[in-house]
Amino acid sequence: MFLSKVTAKELHIDYTFIPPGMSKGLEIRDLMKHPRGAGPTKLPNFGPIPRSEWVPRTEKLESNGELLSQLLDLHNIKVKDQNGTNYCWANAPTHCVEILRGVQNQEYISLSPASVAAIIKRGANQGGWGAEALEQIRDEGIAPSSLWSDNQRSGWSQLADSTKEARAKFKVTEWFDLPERSFDMLFTFVLMGIPVAIGLNWWSHEVTAVDPVILPGGKFGIRIDNSWGTSWGDKGRSILTESKATPDDAVAPGSTL
Amino acid sequence: MRSLFLLLALLMPTVASAQKAVIKGPTESKPGDLVVLDASSSVGTKYKWALVNSDKTFLPVESNTKVVFSSGEQGSYKFMLAVAGFDTKNQPDIDVAFFTVVVGSPVPPSPVPVPPSPDPKPPVPNTNGLLVLIIEEVGDRDKLPPGQLSTLKSTVIRSYLDTHCAKNSKGVPEYRVYDKDQEPTESNFADALKLAKSTQGFKTPWIVISNGQTGESTPLPTTLDDSLKLLKKYGG
Numbered sequence: 001m002f003l004s005k006v007t008a009k010e011l012h013i014d015y016t017f018i019p020p021g022m023s024k025g026l027e028i029r030d031l032m033k034h035p036r037g038a039g040p041t042k043l044p045n046f047g048p049i050p051r052s053e054w055v056p057r058t059e060k061l062e063s064n065g066e067l068l069s070q071l072l073d074l075h076n077i078k079v080k081d082q083n084g085t086n087y088c089w090a091n092a093p094t095h096c097v098e099i100l101r102g103v104q105n106q107e108y109i110s111l112s113p114a115s116v117a118a119i120i121k122r123g124a125n126q127g128g129w130g131a132e133a134l135e136q137i138r139d140e141g142i143a144p145s146s147l148w149s150d151n152q153r154s155g156w157s158q159l160a161d162s163t164k165e166a167r168a169k170f171k172v173t174e175w176f177d178l179p180e181r182s183f184d185m186l187f188t189f190v191l192m193g194i195p196v197a198i199g200l201n202w203w204s205h206e207v208t209a210v211d212p213v214i215l216p217g218g219k220f221g222i223r224i225d226n227s228w229g230t231s232w233g234d235k236g237r238s239i240l241t242e243s244k245a246t247p248d249d250a251v252a253p254g255s256t257l
Numbered sequence: 258m259r260s261l262f263l264l265l266a267l268l269m270p271t272v273a274s275a276q277k278a279v280i281k282g283p284t285e286s287k288p289g290d291l292v293v294l295d296a297s298s299s300v301g302t303k304y305k306w307a308l309v310n311s312d313k314t315f316l317p318v319e320s321n322t323k324v325v326f327s328s329g330e331q332g333s334y335k336f337m338l339a340v341a342g343f344d345t346k347n348q349p350d351i352d353v354a355f356f357t358v359v360v361g362s363p364v365p366p367s368p369v370p371v372p373p374s375p376d377p378k379p380p381v382p383n384t385n386g387l388l389v390l391i392i393e394e395v396g397d398r399d400k401l402p403p404g405q406l407s408t409l410k411s412t413v414i415r416s417y418l419d420t421h422c423a424k425n426s427k428g429v430p431e432y433r434v435y436d437k438d439q440e441p442t443e444s445n446f447a448d449a450l451k452l453a454k455s456t457q458g459f460k461t462p463w464i465v466i467s468n469g470q471t472g473e474s475t476p477l478p479t480t481l482d483d484s485l486k487l488l489k490k491y492g493g
Contacts (some may be wrong), residue, residue: 046399064481065412081312092315103410105418107429174395192398193410221338254395256351257435 002059002181004213009234010223015203015244022228023129024205025086029106030251034131037169040138041131041177048184049191054220057191058212068210069097069223069237075102079236080113081229083151086125090117090133091227092197092206093251094142097172099195099210100253110150112225115143115163116157125153130197130206130251134175141167174254183246184189187220198224199249209247213239221245275344276301278354280336285359288329291356294336301340301352309333309355331361381407384469386423388493389432390449391477393463404480405462409434411481414488421492423469437461466491 018024037043060066064106077098080091090113098111116136120128121229122169141154143163152159178185178196186209211223223237230236278301282294297319304321311334317324324326328334335357344350372375381463393409401409408414422430425443435448437454449465453474456463462477464484468491477485 045396057403061410062409066410068405068410070412071410071415074415085317104434105430105432107416107425108426117422164318169442173440174436176396186401194395194398254437 001093002055002214003216004062004211004221006215006224006239007234008222010239013233013238017229019228019232021022021084022188022232023082023084023086023088024200025082025088026199026201026206027089027127027129028201029131029199030128034135036128036177036180039131040135041175041194044176044178044189046186046188047070047237047243048188051220053055054187054191054212055214058214061191061212066098066104067212067223068190068195069225070104071193072099072225075108077102077108077239079225079230080227082113082227083229084125085114085116085153086116086127087151087199088112088227089121089128089199090114090208092208093130093133093137093253095208095227096141096195096197096253097170097186098108099136099208100172100255103193109170110145111142112145112148112150112152112196113142113217114150114152114156114222115148115159115167118153118169119160123153123156128142129249130199131177131249134172134197135253139177140216141169141171142162143167144170153230163218170252172255176252176254177248178252180248181246181248182250183220185244186222186247186250187223189252190222192256194252195245196252198222198245198247200244201248202244209245211235215239215241218224273433275474276340276342276352277351278340278352280338280354280356282354282356283358286409288328288331288361290360291439292326292360294326294338294358295322296324296338296354297341299338299352299354301342301350304350305339305340307337307339309337327400328360332359332384334358334360339397341440370449384423384431384445384467385458386469387418387421387431387443388449388465388467389418389488389492390446390453390465391434391439392431392433392450392453392461392463392465393477394438395436397461399464402479405477407481408477408484409462413481415483416487417485417492421488468492 013177082091094113190212199206209222213221217219221239221241281297286292308328313326338354341351418432422432453465464477465474
Protein backbone atom coordinates (compact mmCIF):
# COMPACT_ATOMS: atom_id res chain seq x y z
CA MET A 1 0.00 0.00 0.00
CA PHE A 2 1.42 3.33 -1.03
CA LEU A 3 1.88 6.04 1.61
CA SER A 4 2.94 9.59 0.82
CA LYS A 5 6.31 10.79 2.01
CA VAL A 6 5.58 13.16 4.87
CA THR A 7 7.84 14.50 7.57
CA ALA A 8 7.22 14.53 11.31
CA LYS A 9 7.37 18.31 11.20
CA GLU A 10 4.55 18.38 8.68
CA LEU A 11 2.37 16.00 10.67
CA HIS A 12 2.78 17.02 14.27
CA ILE A 13 1.36 20.50 14.39
CA ASP A 14 -0.53 22.08 17.24
CA TYR A 15 -3.16 23.98 15.33
CA THR A 16 -4.41 25.74 18.44
CA PHE A 17 -1.07 27.49 18.74
CA ILE A 18 -0.51 30.75 16.90
CA PRO A 19 3.18 31.61 16.69
CA PRO A 20 4.12 34.90 18.35
CA GLY A 21 3.62 37.84 16.03
CA MET A 22 1.39 35.82 13.68
CA SER A 23 -2.28 36.29 12.99
CA LYS A 24 -5.09 34.69 11.01
CA GLY A 25 -8.04 36.70 9.76
CA LEU A 26 -10.51 34.51 7.90
CA GLU A 27 -14.07 35.75 7.99
CA ILE A 28 -17.02 33.68 6.84
CA ARG A 29 -17.71 34.45 3.22
CA ASP A 30 -20.63 36.75 2.61
CA LEU A 31 -22.53 34.79 -0.04
CA MET A 32 -24.82 37.73 -0.72
CA LYS A 33 -21.79 39.76 -1.74
CA HIS A 34 -19.86 36.93 -3.36
CA PRO A 35 -22.22 34.12 -4.40
CA ARG A 36 -20.47 30.93 -5.45
CA GLY A 37 -19.73 30.68 -9.15
CA ALA A 38 -20.70 34.28 -9.84
CA GLY A 39 -18.77 37.51 -10.21
CA PRO A 40 -15.07 36.81 -10.29
CA THR A 41 -15.46 33.05 -10.14
CA LYS A 42 -16.97 30.19 -12.11
CA LEU A 43 -17.92 26.72 -11.01
CA PRO A 44 -15.73 23.89 -12.35
CA ASN A 45 -17.15 22.12 -15.39
CA PHE A 46 -16.08 18.72 -14.10
CA GLY A 47 -16.81 16.52 -11.13
CA PRO A 48 -14.54 14.89 -8.58
CA ILE A 49 -12.10 12.14 -9.52
CA PRO A 50 -13.38 8.89 -7.92
CA ARG A 51 -11.70 8.02 -4.63
CA SER A 52 -10.70 4.63 -6.05
CA GLU A 53 -8.22 6.49 -8.28
CA TRP A 54 -6.70 8.70 -5.59
CA VAL A 55 -4.02 6.35 -4.33
CA PRO A 56 -2.54 5.30 -7.72
CA ARG A 57 -2.73 8.85 -9.05
CA THR A 58 -1.05 10.32 -5.97
CA GLU A 59 1.63 7.64 -6.07
CA LYS A 60 2.33 8.43 -9.71
CA LEU A 61 2.53 12.17 -9.07
CA GLU A 62 4.92 11.71 -6.20
CA SER A 63 7.17 9.17 -7.95
CA ASN A 64 7.31 11.25 -11.16
CA GLY A 65 8.06 14.45 -9.29
CA GLU A 66 4.80 16.05 -10.36
CA LEU A 67 3.52 17.31 -7.01
CA LEU A 68 3.12 21.06 -6.77
CA SER A 69 5.35 21.12 -3.68
CA GLN A 70 8.09 19.43 -5.72
CA LEU A 71 7.63 21.99 -8.46
CA LEU A 72 7.72 24.84 -5.94
CA ASP A 73 10.96 23.49 -4.51
CA LEU A 74 12.37 23.20 -8.03
CA HIS A 75 11.51 26.86 -8.69
CA ASN A 76 12.46 27.91 -5.14
CA ILE A 77 9.06 29.47 -4.51
CA LYS A 78 8.73 30.03 -0.77
CA VAL A 79 5.65 30.21 1.46
CA LYS A 80 4.34 33.66 2.38
CA ASP A 81 4.70 35.32 5.80
CA GLN A 82 1.70 37.44 6.77
CA ASN A 83 3.43 38.48 9.95
CA GLY A 84 0.98 40.34 12.21
CA THR A 85 -1.57 41.18 9.56
CA ASN A 86 -5.03 39.64 9.40
CA TYR A 87 -4.52 39.11 5.68
CA CYS A 88 -4.42 35.31 5.42
CA TRP A 89 -7.38 35.60 3.02
CA ALA A 90 -5.21 37.62 0.63
CA ASN A 91 -2.00 35.67 1.28
CA ALA A 92 -3.46 32.36 0.11
CA PRO A 93 -4.89 33.63 -3.22
CA THR A 94 -1.70 35.64 -3.81
CA HIS A 95 0.40 32.54 -3.19
CA CYS A 96 -1.85 30.63 -5.60
CA VAL A 97 -0.94 33.19 -8.26
CA GLU A 98 2.77 32.79 -7.49
CA ILE A 99 2.36 29.01 -7.80
CA LEU A 100 0.40 29.25 -11.03
CA ARG A 101 3.08 31.49 -12.50
CA GLY A 102 5.60 28.87 -11.41
CA VAL A 103 3.59 26.12 -13.11
CA GLN A 104 3.54 28.28 -16.24
CA ASN A 105 7.31 28.86 -15.86
CA GLN A 106 6.91 32.59 -15.77
CA GLU A 107 9.67 34.49 -14.03
CA TYR A 108 9.40 34.03 -10.27
CA ILE A 109 8.35 37.35 -8.78
CA SER A 110 7.29 37.53 -5.16
CA LEU A 111 3.88 39.19 -4.99
CA SER A 112 2.49 41.36 -2.21
CA PRO A 113 -0.70 40.23 -0.44
CA ALA A 114 -0.95 43.65 1.19
CA SER A 115 -1.24 45.24 -2.23
CA VAL A 116 -4.51 43.34 -2.52
CA ALA A 117 -5.88 43.44 1.03
CA ALA A 118 -4.87 46.96 2.06
CA ILE A 119 -6.65 48.44 -0.94
CA ILE A 120 -9.85 46.53 -0.13
CA LYS A 121 -9.70 47.39 3.58
CA ARG A 122 -8.37 50.91 3.02
CA GLY A 123 -5.30 50.15 5.08
CA ALA A 124 -7.14 48.58 8.02
CA ASN A 125 -5.84 45.34 9.46
CA GLN A 126 -9.08 43.45 8.95
CA GLY A 127 -10.06 39.92 8.10
CA GLY A 128 -11.82 38.88 4.92
CA TRP A 129 -12.39 35.92 2.60
CA GLY A 130 -10.69 34.61 -0.49
CA ALA A 131 -13.27 35.72 -3.04
CA GLU A 132 -12.81 39.31 -1.87
CA ALA A 133 -9.12 39.09 -2.62
CA LEU A 134 -9.49 37.41 -5.95
CA GLU A 135 -12.00 39.98 -7.14
CA GLN A 136 -9.37 42.63 -6.49
CA ILE A 137 -6.70 40.46 -8.17
CA ARG A 138 -8.94 40.00 -11.20
CA ASP A 139 -9.77 43.69 -11.49
CA GLU A 140 -6.51 45.42 -10.57
CA GLY A 141 -3.88 42.74 -10.06
CA ILE A 142 -1.12 42.37 -7.47
CA ALA A 143 2.01 44.46 -6.95
CA PRO A 144 5.43 42.82 -6.86
CA SER A 145 6.84 42.69 -3.31
CA SER A 146 9.72 44.82 -4.57
CA LEU A 147 7.27 47.71 -5.05
CA TRP A 148 4.90 47.04 -2.15
CA SER A 149 6.18 45.11 0.87
CA ASP A 150 4.21 41.96 1.62
CA ASN A 151 2.60 43.34 4.80
CA GLN A 152 2.71 47.10 4.27
CA ARG A 153 -0.56 48.85 5.10
CA SER A 154 0.70 52.38 5.74
CA GLY A 155 0.67 54.70 2.75
CA TRP A 156 -1.62 52.25 0.93
CA SER A 157 -3.38 54.99 -1.02
CA GLN A 158 -0.19 56.42 -2.51
CA LEU A 159 1.11 52.91 -3.14
CA ALA A 160 -2.13 52.03 -4.90
CA ASP A 161 -1.57 54.95 -7.26
CA SER A 162 2.14 54.42 -7.84
CA THR A 163 1.80 50.67 -8.48
CA LYS A 164 -1.30 50.78 -10.65
CA GLU A 165 0.53 49.88 -13.87
CA ALA A 166 2.73 47.28 -12.20
CA ARG A 167 -0.24 45.60 -10.55
CA ALA A 168 -2.07 45.34 -13.85
CA LYS A 169 0.63 42.94 -15.07
CA PHE A 170 -0.24 40.41 -12.38
CA LYS A 171 -3.89 39.64 -12.77
CA VAL A 172 -5.76 36.37 -12.77
CA THR A 173 -8.37 36.27 -15.45
CA GLU A 174 -10.11 33.03 -14.51
CA TRP A 175 -10.92 31.61 -11.06
CA PHE A 176 -12.77 28.49 -10.04
CA ASP A 177 -15.14 28.36 -7.09
CA LEU A 178 -15.20 24.89 -5.55
CA PRO A 179 -18.43 23.53 -4.09
CA GLU A 180 -18.85 24.22 -0.38
CA ARG A 181 -17.22 21.68 1.97
CA SER A 182 -16.20 19.33 -0.80
CA PHE A 183 -13.04 17.52 0.15
CA ASP A 184 -13.42 15.37 -2.97
CA MET A 185 -13.25 18.39 -5.27
CA LEU A 186 -10.34 19.83 -3.30
CA PHE A 187 -8.46 16.55 -3.67
CA THR A 188 -9.35 16.51 -7.38
CA PHE A 189 -7.92 19.99 -7.92
CA VAL A 190 -4.60 19.24 -6.25
CA LEU A 191 -4.44 15.91 -8.12
CA MET A 192 -4.68 17.99 -11.29
CA GLY A 193 -1.94 20.31 -10.12
CA ILE A 194 -4.13 23.32 -9.43
CA PRO A 195 -3.44 25.13 -6.13
CA VAL A 196 -6.48 26.05 -4.06
CA ALA A 197 -6.91 28.83 -1.49
CA ILE A 198 -8.96 27.18 1.24
CA GLY A 199 -10.85 28.95 3.99
CA LEU A 200 -11.15 26.85 7.16
CA ASN A 201 -13.67 28.16 9.64
CA TRP A 202 -12.47 25.84 12.46
CA TRP A 203 -9.06 27.56 12.22
CA SER A 204 -10.37 31.01 11.23
CA HIS A 205 -7.61 30.84 8.70
CA GLU A 206 -7.03 30.64 4.95
CA VAL A 207 -4.12 28.63 3.52
CA THR A 208 -3.03 27.20 0.19
CA ALA A 209 -3.68 23.53 -0.65
CA VAL A 210 -0.89 22.17 -2.82
CA ASP A 211 -0.61 18.35 -2.73
CA PRO A 212 -2.77 15.27 -2.30
CA VAL A 213 -1.49 13.05 0.49
CA ILE A 214 -2.08 9.37 1.29
CA LEU A 215 -1.91 8.68 5.02
CA PRO A 216 -1.79 5.41 7.01
CA GLY A 217 -5.06 3.60 7.59
CA GLY A 218 -6.42 4.41 4.13
CA LYS A 219 -6.85 8.06 5.06
CA PHE A 220 -6.41 11.05 2.81
CA GLY A 221 -4.92 14.42 3.55
CA ILE A 222 -3.77 17.64 1.94
CA ARG A 223 -0.37 19.30 2.08
CA ILE A 224 -0.75 23.02 2.65
CA ASP A 225 1.45 26.06 2.33
CA ASN A 226 0.70 28.26 5.32
CA SER A 227 1.47 31.99 5.39
CA TRP A 228 3.37 32.00 8.65
CA GLY A 229 6.88 31.96 7.20
CA THR A 230 9.30 29.09 6.75
CA SER A 231 9.92 28.47 10.47
CA TRP A 232 6.39 27.13 10.97
CA GLY A 233 5.78 23.40 10.27
CA ASP A 234 8.26 22.01 7.78
CA LYS A 235 9.52 25.04 5.86
CA GLY A 236 6.06 26.55 6.19
CA ARG A 237 4.17 23.42 5.18
CA SER A 238 2.00 20.92 7.01
CA ILE A 239 -0.45 18.10 6.39
CA LEU A 240 -4.14 18.48 7.15
CA THR A 241 -6.29 15.38 7.52
CA GLU A 242 -9.54 15.15 5.61
CA SER A 243 -11.72 16.50 8.41
CA LYS A 244 -9.43 19.47 8.95
CA ALA A 245 -8.79 20.17 5.26
CA THR A 246 -12.44 20.09 4.17
CA PRO A 247 -12.84 23.69 3.07
CA ASP A 248 -15.68 25.98 4.00
CA ASP A 249 -14.59 28.17 1.14
CA ALA A 250 -12.25 27.29 -1.72
CA VAL A 251 -11.11 29.20 -4.80
CA ALA A 252 -8.50 28.26 -7.41
CA PRO A 253 -6.86 30.21 -10.22
CA GLY A 254 -7.27 29.10 -13.83
CA SER A 255 -5.17 31.49 -15.87
CA THR A 256 -3.00 34.54 -15.23
CA LEU A 257 -1.67 37.48 -17.12
CA MET B 258 -17.61 7.66 -53.29
CA ARG B 259 -16.38 4.05 -53.67
CA SER B 260 -19.38 3.08 -55.81
CA LEU B 261 -18.81 6.16 -57.93
CA PHE B 262 -15.22 5.22 -58.68
CA LEU B 263 -16.34 1.67 -59.42
CA LEU B 264 -18.81 3.07 -61.87
CA LEU B 265 -16.10 5.21 -63.43
CA ALA B 266 -13.69 2.30 -63.68
CA LEU B 267 -16.26 0.14 -65.40
CA LEU B 268 -17.23 2.82 -67.84
CA MET B 269 -13.91 4.47 -68.65
CA PRO B 270 -12.66 2.25 -71.51
CA THR B 271 -15.22 3.54 -73.95
CA VAL B 272 -15.31 5.26 -77.25
CA ALA B 273 -15.24 9.00 -77.66
CA SER B 274 -17.60 10.59 -75.18
CA ALA B 275 -20.99 11.80 -76.30
CA GLN B 276 -21.96 12.57 -72.71
CA LYS B 277 -21.18 16.00 -71.33
CA ALA B 278 -20.91 17.00 -67.68
CA VAL B 279 -21.45 20.72 -67.15
CA ILE B 280 -21.72 22.43 -63.77
CA LYS B 281 -22.88 26.01 -63.38
CA GLY B 282 -23.10 27.97 -60.15
CA PRO B 283 -21.41 30.52 -57.94
CA THR B 284 -17.71 29.98 -57.31
CA GLU B 285 -17.83 31.94 -54.07
CA SER B 286 -20.29 32.25 -51.21
CA LYS B 287 -20.56 33.42 -47.65
CA PRO B 288 -20.60 30.92 -44.77
CA GLY B 289 -24.15 29.73 -44.23
CA ASP B 290 -25.42 30.80 -47.65
CA LEU B 291 -27.28 28.32 -49.85
CA VAL B 292 -25.39 27.35 -53.00
CA VAL B 293 -27.17 25.72 -55.94
CA LEU B 294 -25.05 23.92 -58.52
CA ASP B 295 -26.83 23.35 -61.78
CA ALA B 296 -25.98 20.49 -64.16
CA SER B 297 -29.14 20.74 -66.22
CA SER B 298 -27.21 21.69 -69.35
CA SER B 299 -25.26 18.45 -69.17
CA VAL B 300 -25.85 15.67 -71.67
CA GLY B 301 -26.53 12.28 -70.17
CA THR B 302 -29.13 10.15 -68.47
CA LYS B 303 -27.60 9.40 -65.07
CA TYR B 304 -26.06 12.00 -62.76
CA LYS B 305 -23.87 11.27 -59.79
CA TRP B 306 -22.47 14.01 -57.51
CA ALA B 307 -19.69 13.82 -54.98
CA LEU B 308 -17.99 16.30 -52.68
CA VAL B 309 -14.45 15.07 -53.03
CA ASN B 310 -12.59 16.94 -50.29
CA SER B 311 -15.09 17.11 -47.45
CA ASP B 312 -17.43 14.94 -45.44
CA LYS B 313 -20.12 17.61 -45.55
CA THR B 314 -23.49 16.64 -46.99
CA PHE B 315 -25.39 18.17 -49.85
CA LEU B 316 -28.82 17.64 -51.33
CA PRO B 317 -29.35 16.43 -54.92
CA VAL B 318 -32.63 17.74 -56.36
CA GLU B 319 -34.56 17.70 -59.62
CA SER B 320 -33.53 14.17 -60.60
CA ASN B 321 -29.96 14.84 -59.63
CA THR B 322 -29.55 17.63 -62.17
CA LYS B 323 -28.93 20.10 -59.33
CA VAL B 324 -27.47 20.03 -55.85
CA VAL B 325 -28.09 22.35 -52.93
CA PHE B 326 -25.21 22.93 -50.54
CA SER B 327 -24.46 25.10 -47.55
CA SER B 328 -21.52 25.27 -45.16
CA GLY B 329 -20.91 27.37 -42.08
CA GLU B 330 -17.19 26.66 -42.29
CA GLN B 331 -14.78 28.56 -44.47
CA GLY B 332 -13.15 26.39 -47.04
CA SER B 333 -12.75 25.31 -50.60
CA TYR B 334 -15.33 22.70 -51.52
CA LYS B 335 -14.66 20.65 -54.65
CA PHE B 336 -17.60 18.93 -56.29
CA MET B 337 -17.43 16.21 -58.92
CA LEU B 338 -20.23 15.39 -61.32
CA ALA B 339 -20.24 12.19 -63.34
CA VAL B 340 -22.77 11.96 -66.16
CA ALA B 341 -23.37 8.55 -67.68
CA GLY B 342 -25.35 7.38 -70.67
CA PHE B 343 -24.90 5.65 -73.99
CA ASP B 344 -23.05 7.01 -76.98
CA THR B 345 -24.20 6.89 -80.60
CA LYS B 346 -23.00 3.28 -80.88
CA ASN B 347 -25.08 2.41 -77.83
CA GLN B 348 -21.96 1.88 -75.80
CA PRO B 349 -21.79 2.99 -72.16
CA ASP B 350 -20.30 6.46 -71.93
CA ILE B 351 -19.36 8.85 -69.17
CA ASP B 352 -18.09 12.37 -68.68
CA VAL B 353 -16.81 14.00 -65.54
CA ALA B 354 -16.63 17.65 -64.45
CA PHE B 355 -15.27 19.34 -61.35
CA PHE B 356 -16.43 22.58 -59.78
CA THR B 357 -15.04 24.40 -56.75
CA VAL B 358 -17.01 26.67 -54.44
CA VAL B 359 -15.01 28.84 -52.03
CA VAL B 360 -16.94 29.57 -48.87
CA GLY B 361 -15.72 32.57 -46.91
CA SER B 362 -12.13 33.74 -47.25
CA PRO B 363 -10.62 33.41 -50.75
CA VAL B 364 -7.62 31.55 -49.29
CA PRO B 365 -9.42 29.24 -46.93
CA PRO B 366 -8.07 26.32 -44.99
CA SER B 367 -9.07 22.94 -46.29
CA PRO B 368 -12.32 21.82 -44.67
CA VAL B 369 -10.86 18.36 -44.19
CA PRO B 370 -8.95 18.17 -40.91
CA VAL B 371 -5.37 17.42 -41.85
CA PRO B 372 -3.02 16.10 -39.18
CA PRO B 373 -0.39 18.77 -38.61
CA SER B 374 3.03 17.90 -39.90
CA PRO B 375 6.46 19.24 -39.01
CA ASP B 376 7.02 22.68 -40.43
CA PRO B 377 10.35 22.87 -42.19
CA LYS B 378 10.66 26.56 -41.29
CA PRO B 379 11.02 27.92 -37.78
CA PRO B 380 7.42 28.42 -36.66
CA VAL B 381 8.33 31.12 -34.18
CA PRO B 382 10.57 34.00 -35.10
CA ASN B 383 13.22 35.54 -32.87
CA THR B 384 14.31 32.41 -31.06
CA ASN B 385 17.95 32.10 -30.20
CA GLY B 386 17.61 28.50 -29.17
CA LEU B 387 14.96 26.12 -27.96
CA LEU B 388 11.58 27.70 -27.25
CA VAL B 389 8.59 25.64 -26.13
CA LEU B 390 5.00 26.65 -25.50
CA ILE B 391 2.49 24.14 -24.17
CA ILE B 392 -1.11 25.28 -24.38
CA GLU B 393 -3.81 23.77 -22.23
CA GLU B 394 -7.31 24.44 -20.97
CA VAL B 395 -6.96 24.30 -17.19
CA GLY B 396 -10.62 23.38 -16.77
CA ASP B 397 -10.12 20.33 -19.00
CA ARG B 398 -7.30 18.76 -17.02
CA ASP B 399 -9.61 16.07 -15.72
CA LYS B 400 -10.19 14.90 -19.29
CA LEU B 401 -6.52 14.53 -20.22
CA PRO B 402 -4.83 11.16 -20.59
CA PRO B 403 -2.43 10.62 -17.66
CA GLY B 404 0.59 11.02 -19.96
CA GLN B 405 -0.46 14.50 -21.06
CA LEU B 406 -1.25 15.56 -17.52
CA SER B 407 2.21 14.33 -16.52
CA THR B 408 3.84 16.36 -19.27
CA LEU B 409 2.24 19.54 -17.94
CA LYS B 410 3.67 19.05 -14.48
CA SER B 411 6.57 16.63 -14.67
CA THR B 412 9.83 17.75 -13.11
CA VAL B 413 11.53 15.39 -15.60
CA ILE B 414 10.23 17.50 -18.47
CA ARG B 415 10.93 20.73 -16.60
CA SER B 416 14.47 19.73 -15.73
CA TYR B 417 15.08 18.98 -19.41
CA LEU B 418 13.56 22.31 -20.45
CA ASP B 419 15.47 24.18 -17.73
CA THR B 420 18.75 22.89 -19.14
CA HIS B 421 17.99 22.93 -22.88
CA CYS B 422 15.83 25.97 -23.54
CA ALA B 423 17.25 29.35 -24.45
CA LYS B 424 17.17 31.86 -21.59
CA ASN B 425 15.49 35.23 -21.77
CA SER B 426 17.16 38.44 -20.61
CA LYS B 427 16.18 37.65 -17.02
CA GLY B 428 17.63 34.16 -17.19
CA VAL B 429 14.25 32.39 -17.35
CA PRO B 430 14.25 29.33 -19.63
CA GLU B 431 12.09 29.94 -22.68
CA TYR B 432 9.26 27.51 -22.02
CA ARG B 433 5.79 28.27 -20.78
CA VAL B 434 2.64 26.30 -20.01
CA TYR B 435 -0.27 28.60 -20.73
CA ASP B 436 -4.01 28.37 -20.68
CA LYS B 437 -5.40 28.90 -24.17
CA ASP B 438 -7.12 32.08 -22.98
CA GLN B 439 -3.90 33.53 -21.62
CA GLU B 440 -2.67 36.80 -23.08
CA PRO B 441 1.12 36.43 -23.02
CA THR B 442 2.99 39.67 -22.45
CA GLU B 443 6.21 38.26 -23.97
CA SER B 444 6.06 38.76 -27.71
CA ASN B 445 7.71 35.46 -28.66
CA PHE B 446 5.14 33.48 -26.67
CA ALA B 447 2.34 35.67 -27.95
CA ASP B 448 3.55 34.79 -31.48
CA ALA B 449 3.78 31.12 -30.58
CA LEU B 450 0.25 31.13 -29.18
CA LYS B 451 -1.01 32.89 -32.31
CA LEU B 452 0.75 30.32 -34.46
CA ALA B 453 -0.77 27.45 -32.50
CA LYS B 454 -4.27 28.83 -32.76
CA SER B 455 -3.88 29.28 -36.50
CA THR B 456 -2.56 25.75 -37.03
CA GLN B 457 -4.99 23.41 -38.73
CA GLY B 458 -6.75 21.20 -36.19
CA PHE B 459 -5.67 23.22 -33.15
CA LYS B 460 -7.10 21.97 -29.89
CA THR B 461 -5.72 21.79 -26.39
CA PRO B 462 -3.41 20.44 -25.20
CA TRP B 463 -1.02 21.63 -27.90
CA ILE B 464 2.70 22.24 -28.16
CA VAL B 465 4.72 24.72 -30.20
CA ILE B 466 8.43 24.00 -30.33
CA SER B 467 11.20 25.79 -32.17
CA ASN B 468 14.96 25.65 -32.03
CA GLY B 469 15.43 28.66 -34.28
CA GLN B 470 16.14 26.43 -37.29
CA THR B 471 13.10 24.25 -37.38
CA GLY B 472 10.12 23.39 -35.28
CA GLU B 473 6.62 22.11 -34.96
CA SER B 474 3.10 23.16 -33.96
CA THR B 475 1.30 19.96 -33.06
CA PRO B 476 -0.96 18.23 -30.53
CA LEU B 477 0.80 17.43 -27.25
CA PRO B 478 1.91 13.78 -27.33
CA THR B 479 -0.18 11.50 -25.17
CA THR B 480 2.68 10.01 -23.18
CA LEU B 481 5.49 11.53 -21.15
CA ASP B 482 8.07 9.53 -23.13
CA ASP B 483 6.75 10.77 -26.47
CA SER B 484 6.76 14.35 -25.20
CA LEU B 485 10.37 13.99 -24.14
CA LYS B 486 11.24 12.46 -27.52
CA LEU B 487 9.62 15.39 -29.31
CA LEU B 488 11.56 17.87 -27.19
CA LYS B 489 14.82 16.02 -27.80
CA LYS B 490 14.15 15.98 -31.53
CA TYR B 491 14.55 19.75 -31.56
CA GLY B 492 16.50 20.38 -28.38
CA GLY B 493 19.07 17.60 -28.64
